[in-house]
Amino acid sequence: MDTPTSYPEKKLKVIGTSPVRPDGVPKVTGLAQYGADFNLPGMLWGKVLRSPHAHARIRSLNTKNAEALPGVKAVLTAADLPEQKFAYVGPERIAVNYWHMTRNILAREKVLYEGHAIVAVAATSQKIADEALKLIEVEYEVLPHVIDVDAAMASDAPLLFEDMITRGIEPPPAKASNISKRIEYKLGDIDAGFAAADEIVEMSFKTAPVHQGYIEPHACIARTDSDGQSELWVSTQGHFVVRTFVAKLLNMKTGDLRVHAAEIGGAFGGKTVVYLEPLAVALSRKSGHPVKMTMTREEVFKGSGPTSGASMTIKIGVKKDGKIVAADALFKYQAGAFPGSPVMNGCMCGFAPYDIANMRTIGYDVVCNRPKAVAYRAPGSPISAFAVESTLDAVAKKIGMDPLQLRLKNTAKIGTPLIWGPKHTHAGFAETLQALAKHPGYNAPLGKNQGRGMASGYWFNGGGESSATVSINEDGTAVVATGSPDIGGSRASTALMAAEALGIDYDRVRPIIADTNSVGYTQGTGGSRVTYATGKAVINACNKVIAELCARAAKIWKIEVEDVIWEDGHARPAGKKAGAFEPLSLKAIAAQRSATGGPVTASAAVNDGGPAPGFSTQFCDVEVDPETGAVKILRWVAAQDVGRAVHPAYVEGQIHGGVTQGIGWALNEEYIYDKDGHLINAGFLDYRMPVCSDLPMIETLIVEIPNPNHPYGVKGMAEANIVPPMAALANAIHNAVGKRLTDLPMSPPKVLAALSAR
Amino acid sequence: MAKHHVTTTLNGNPVEFLCETQQTLLDVLRDELHLTGTKEGCASGDCGACSVTVNGRLVCSCLMLGVEAEGKKIETIEGMANGAQLHVLQQKFLEHAALQCGICTPGMLIAAKALLECNPDPSETEVRYWLAGNLCRCTGYNKIVEAVLAAAVEMRRT
Structure with a gap:
């Protein structure tokens, strides 16, 4: 985290209003084009053959009969993809390994989970493509498999990679295992801390893997010209990221691949990676035809990434007055078939809201026979928070303290060290606690079988690389082009910031998402980074445009540019020329474009290091049905520090959405496997996400502690809201029926079992 | 065949x-x-x-x-729209920020329209149960329910 810089306080005109989003109308009329809505003349359909086994060696693969089927134009196996170097590339928290990635795109030596892609075909119709898949012969040697994280860590567990030596242990272990990596963070002296504690609580937890559950399955369409130039339309959180991955996996020149971001039908982290995209591009290169590929819902569940399931143990030592003196955590996260769970985030975020002098977190990244884990909203943090925040609730009970007061007593503040080294540089946590404490519902009476629970959560939020180009049209309207796919309203937030910066009306700004060859590199939409970092690129580009507009005004007035200021959407003479001329509006200057120097346009790029973290604190009231074990949510109140609510209605919407996903994670969602490692609930009927009738209205308390590193005080805010719900619900259920549930999901059968246990 | x-x-x-x-x-x-x-x-x-x-x-x-x-x-x-004239439900979905990614929106609007045709004055609970067959993963349904209730009010007025 950089040292905060400070922007002068400004009176804001359009930021903080909630106008209709610029991309709204096509989305209510059905005309917006999502990943599966693109078609091209002469297009083929691509389909994927997937593994029926959880773990097997591929003895042989014969695609001859499929290739011979009339209408089949290309068949693709791993042999068509270049081998990749085994190396972890990029910052540790989000490192990628292309040796793994290419094996996830198409299996090579082994299949590592049911649904693992093996062969892709392109044919003139979906029906022929399906028939071709049936003609492919694969000889498997079925191997023992392992799903559960604790089972995968056992010394006699079947190994996914026979040569995998755990990273992060010195000296490295001699024996291979499924443990890809060990992480440890330490602060102070935990032994001394626990020795000084009056009370110690130690608890263990498990969570099930859950899917991001976006309603739009993965979809894309690719075309390639005979000169090797390819184009791809895809539903993704990051079309630049897709370009990088596909170019690397297919050994293409990056400039030869132009990627367009389709409208995206939900993602929540799950569309930050590639599955179909390299296949569609490769099939189009091999066949010479455009190739369209879409996943079925079953393929989405079996072949794309859920987030990790986990096994965790938390130990917290506290003084009688509520001061926490020691905290220790063990987090074991499933990575799925390839290394890379978000366990590092779990280790960093778990205790981050608190000022604890002595703490340690240990994390294990563990492979197992299930789809590779992919980011899911605040990846890693909700899992560790479920364990930590549940334990804190038990600590509060043990010393007879209100759980909210316990957290207030231990709140991290600016200057409090974080477990991974730096100090907190932003406030906001205490304010969310205070907002809840003041809420009349927090002390409202409850009925029989009803309980109230609260919990908090932390998320880093992201900065990073973003680009924007702002162009002023001859009528004084502005086009703002960015490289950030809009998942949930970022066109609206960037347009608001551009309107604020330029001093023009919101409806005179037209935000667009430019393709990879039309705007500078931009990282994916994730980590709650777009309104913050892409927003900064937009504001910087607007400021360059303003400088140019001032120069044009100086030219019109024949005065020095130093004597022109920009105020309220107008160039005004200032300094020694103050009042000498009537102010010129942006529109008036734009109308004289040609005569004053030509097009008015500016680009800006940022690699931002100043995001502020997000804090969320929530409470809920539940009623447990003692006969069915069903948990009914009676009330939900979510407080979150958002820095500045640029578009308050969409800020509320993000909080509603994060809370609801957390509720699904807590109460119903899980991957269920049979004894052979087959996923048996790969559909929306049996993978039970929250529906409208499951929920009450969710109340939001927006806390605004501006981020000094952003001209308008913006902090990312889309993710922290999913962190508290699981523990809040577990705590509420405990308060309702006196049973502590430590195993997610807290579905009716589990609640019922807890109720009947003595 | x-x-x-x-x-x-x-x-x-x-x-x-x-x-x-x-x-x-x-x-x-x-x-x-x-x-x-x-x-x-x-x-x-x-x-x-x-x-x-x-x-x-x-x-x-x-x-x-x-x-x-x-x-x-x-x-x-x-x-659903009458040419360039949006249906009240479409307008209310926009005004209430009842869509984020928008993929469920067409189905949600069709379902809501069917509801209001048979029940022009639904309670919040009736809206929630009628729309229980339409999954939305973004919004937590809050603003969708608000938009449908607001549309019902306006449609009863006109």
């Missing part, structure tokens, strides 16, 4: 199409008639993204065969 010839009324207009026996109405709408506003989220009738009305009745178009549209009146999202 030869394709079937189907004659239907789609968004008020006479429409003919050819389809194979196994093609669903959703397949026909999207792949044959190029009306891609109706979305596929699951193809198993669980998510409601493909909601349309058939002779006024709300159905998942993924659960109905294209040939079953013979002689029926089909309404899709593309027929």
Whole structure:
């Protein structure tokens, strides 16, 4: 985290209003084009053959009969993809390994989970493509498999990679295992801390893997010209990221691949990676035809990434007055078939809201026979928070303290060290606690079988690389082009910031998402980074445009540019020329474009290091049905520090959405496997996400502690809201029926079992 | 096998199409008639993204065969606005920020319209149960319910 810089306080005109989003109308009329809505003349359909086994060696693969089927134009196996170097590339928290990635795109030596892609075909119709898949012969040697994280860590567990030596242990272990990596963070002296504690609580937890559950399955369409130039339309959180991955996996020149971001039908982290995209591009290169590929819902569940399931143990030592003196955590996260769970985030975020002098977190990244884990909203943090925040609730009970007061007593503040080294540089946590404490519902009476629970959560939020180009049209309207796919309203937030910066009306700004060859590199939409970092690129580009507009005004007035200021959407003479001329509006200057120097346009790029973290604190009231074990949510109140609510209605919407996903994670969602490692609930009927009738209205308390590193005080805010719900619900259920549930999901059968246990 | 010839009324207009026996109405709408506003989220009738009305009745178009549209009146999202004039529900969804990614929105709007046609003054609970067959993963349903209730008020007034 950089040292905060400070922007002068400004009176804001359009930021903080909630106008209709610029991309709204096509989305209510059905005309917006999502990943599966693109078609091209002469297009083929691509389909994927997937593994029926959880773990097997591929003895042989014969695609001859499929290739011979009339209408089949290309068949693709791993042999068509270049081998990749085994190396972890990029910052540790989000490192990628292309040796793994290419094996996830198409299996090579082994299949590592049911649904693992093996062969892709392109044919003139979906029906022929399906028939071709049936003609492919694969000889498997079925191997023992392992799903559960604790089972995968056992010394006699079947190994996914026979040569995998755990990273992060010195000296490295001699024996291979499924443990890809060990992480440890330490602060102070935990032994001394626990020795000084009056009370110690130690608890263990498990969570099930859950899917991001976006309603739009993965979809894309690719075309390639005979000169090797390819184009791809895809539903993704990051079309630049897709370009990088596909170019690397297919050994293409990056400039030869132009990627367009389709409208995206939900993602929540799950569309930050590639599955179909390299296949569609490769099939189009091999066949010479455009190739369209879409996943079925079953393929989405079996072949794309859920987030990790986990096994965790938390130990917290506290003084009688509520001061926490020691905290220790063990987090074991499933990575799925390839290394890379978000366990590092779990280790960093778990205790981050608190000022604890002595703490340690240990994390294990563990492979197992299930789809590779992919980011899911605040990846890693909700899992560790479920364990930590549940334990804190038990600590509060043990010393007879209100759980909210316990957290207030231990709140991290600016200057409090974080477990991974730096100090907190932003406030906001205490304010969310205070907002809840003041809420009349927090002390409202409850009925029989009803309980109230609260919990908090932390998320880093992201900065990073973003680009924007702002162009002023001859009528004084502005086009703002960015490289950030809009998942949930970022066109609206960037347009608001551009309107604020330029001093023009919101409806005179037209935000667009430019393709990879039309705007500078931009990282994916994730980590709650777009309104913050892409927003900064937009504001910087607007400021360059303003400088140019001032120069044009100086030219019109024949005065020095130093004597022109920009105020309220107008160039005004200032300094020694103050009042000498009537102010010129942006529109008036734009109308004289040609005569004053030509097009008015500016680009800006940022690699931002100043995001502020997000804090969320929530409470809920539940009623447990003692006969069915069903948990009914009676009330939900979510407080979150958002820095500045640029578009308050969409800020509320993000909080509603994060809370609801957390509720699904807590109460119903899980991957269920049979004894052979087959996923048996790969559909929306049996993978039970929250529906409208499951929920009450969710109340939001927006806390605004501006981020000094952003001209308008913006902090990312889309993710922290999913962190508290699981523990809040577990705590509420405990308060309702006196049973502590430590195993997610807290579905009716589990609640019922807890109720009947003595 | 030869394709079937189907004659239907789609968004008020006479429409003919050819389809194979196994093609669903959703397949026909999207792949044959190029009306891609109706979305596929699951193809198993669980998510409601493909909601349309058939002779006024709300159905998942993924659960109905294209040939079953013979002689029926089909309404899709593309027929909801009156030209450039948005339906009150569409307008309220925009004003209430009732969509984030927007993929469930066409199905949600079709379902909500069917609700208000049979129950012009629904309670919040009635809205929630009627829309329980339409999954949304972004919004937590808050603003969708608010938008439907607001549309109901306005539609009762006019």
